[in-house]
Amino acid sequence: MNRRLDAAFFRRDCLKVAPDLVGKILVHRLPDGTELRERIAETEAYRGTEDEACHASKGRTPRNSVLWRESGVVYVYLCYGMHHLLNVITGEPEQPQGVLLRAGEVHDGPGKLTKYLRITKAQNEGSFADEGELWFEDDGLRPQLRTAPRVGIDYAGEPWKSKPWRFIMVKE
DNA sequence: TTAGTGATATCC
């Protein structure tokens, strides 16, 4: 029996939500009713203005203002001109933090994941917690996880650069 | 290893 994750799930610290999302199933229902599904294999936590790797650390801008929205909100942005990266807002309001969905079980890589699921900025500012076109399902799988430093954030200083805030599903 | 791609922030 699949359970759709609700607002309470996202309304926790990103360091709790990020590992809990690994192993869950991300579903995107297209306008024609097709449902694209993929199990999440890897996430990263970005935590507030003091985390130098988090977009919010450089102050509030039009792009990243979504980080300050309520938990469960979808934050999509374009990176390197061609890749859409998908994030979920977590935690309490006015606390800019979120979780980056870095890979699925099949489609490994943040850009490939969104490409497969056909997620673009059209989904930005939607919500995973509403009756929307995007949601997560829990099918009961509790995978073994391992942690690692986050990827692609060399510009951040210590200690942020080496925080083990990347959560990866260990394959059987 | 490097090119490609374009929105965004930051500097004139």
Added chain:
DNA sequence: GATATCACTAAA
């Protein structure tokens, strides 16, 4: 208006 940057990918 111009430029530098960027939580990446594919091709080689």
